[in-house]
Amino acid sequence: MKSESKGGTKQRNFRIAVLGHSNVGKSALTVRYLTRRFIGEYHSNSDLLYRQTVNVQNSQLDVEIVDVSGETRDCEFPADLVQWADVCILVYAVNDRASFETARRLLERLSLERKSRSKDEERPVFALIGNKADLEHFRVVAKSEGCESAAEHNCYFAELSVAEDCDEVIKVFETILVRCRTPTSPSGSLKKEPYFGSTENKSGFTIRKFSVTKILSSLLAKATSNNSSSNSNGGAATSNGTMVVCQPSDLHRNKLVQRRLASH
Numbered sequence: 619m620k621s622e623s624k625g626g627t628k629q630r631n632f633r634i635a636v637l638g639h640s641n642v643g644k645s646a647l648t649v650r651y652l653t654r655r656f657i658g659e660y661h662s663n664s665d666l667l668y669r670q671t672v673n674v675q676n677s678q679l680d681v682e683i684v685d686v687s688g689e690t691r692d693c694e695f696p697a698d699l700v701q702w703a704d705v706c707i708l709v710y711a712v713n714d715r716a717s718f719e720t721a722r723r724l725l726e727r728l729s730l731e732r733k734s735r736s737k738d739e740e741r742p743v744f745a746l747i748g749n750k751a752d753l754e755h756f757r758v759v760a761k762s763e764g765c766e767s768a769a770e771h772n773c774y775f776a777e778l779s780v781a782e783d784c785d786e787v788i789k790v791f792e793t794i795l796v797r798c799r800t801p802t803s804p805s806g807s808l809k810k811e812p813y814f815g816s817t818e819n820k821s822g823f824t825i826r827k828f829s830v831t832k833i834l835s836s837l838l839a840k841a842t843s844n845n846s847s848s849n850s851n852g853g854a855a856t857s858n859g860t861m862v863v864c865q866p867s868d869l870h871r872n873k874l875v876q877r878r879l880a881s882h
């Protein structure tokens with residue numbers, strides 16, 4: 619399912635769920651990738667959905683990223699999002715032991731879910747990210763611990779500082795997107811269908827505009843012109859992005875999610 623577009627081959631949507639404990643930098647990571655900016659104080663108690671076209675290795679990819687609210691999701695396994703996502707990025711902070719334990723628990727659960735699938739499906743792809751590496755003096759989780767957990771579950775691992783290292787953030791997303799774009803099983807496990815086809819509720823979703831949308835939309839829009847000339851990695855955002863509140867309850871009504879649950 620490819621279509622030719624200016625500047626490369628256009629492919630279908632890639633869906634990324636950014637999960638983890640509260641306050642580990644999930645929003646900062648997502649916004650950093652999409653706008654190249656670090657937003658220090660950004661608080662939301664809702665899951666947020668970002669949509670943007672990005673350029674990865676001369677291909678334009680439509681990505682949908684759900685930044686899960688740690689505050690509201692700390693105690694529950696986000697089964698709906700896992701069914702939806704092609705990629706789950708599990709974030710912890712190197713200065714927060716509890717956040718690492720949360721990420722580990724999520725990783726174990728995700729591995730179990732994936733193993734229990736009937737098909738030889740390798741979706742979702744996982745990545746474990748240790749953020750706030752700039753806070754070395756306050757570190758309580760050794761890099762080797764992150765490495766070991768990732769190796770145990772055969773998933774990508776990186777430590778980074780969203781605050782200080784934009785290039786590393788871009789590298790993480792690009793590595794994951796490239797991996798995800800490459801079919802990993804004979805059955806082509808990364809088959810996708812449009813999910814949030816539009817913010818206008820095409821498939822029966824209630825997706826409401828959020829008050830901070832204006833601010834972030836303006837940043838996402840600006841990312842278009844700024845990044846296309848400044849990003850040496852070729853990972854520039856290439857079209858105006860949007861951000862809306864994603865209602866978790868709506869995930870259950872999506873046909874794709876229902877099919878995935880039924881074949882589980």
Ligand SMILES: Nc1nc2c(ncn2[C@@H]2O[C@H](COP(=O)(O)OP(=O)(O)OP(=O)(O)O)[C@@H](O)[C@H]2O)c(=O)[nH]1
Binds near residue numbers: 752
């Ligand atoms: N020192 C440092 N602080 C960071 C970094 N990334 C994020 N932060 C800070 O960590 C705090 C939490 O960042 P958020 O992006 O809101 O974290 P979150 O995981 O989305 O939090 P929830 O919305 O509660 O789930 C903010 O004060 C950020 O400024 C980093 O790389 N280094």
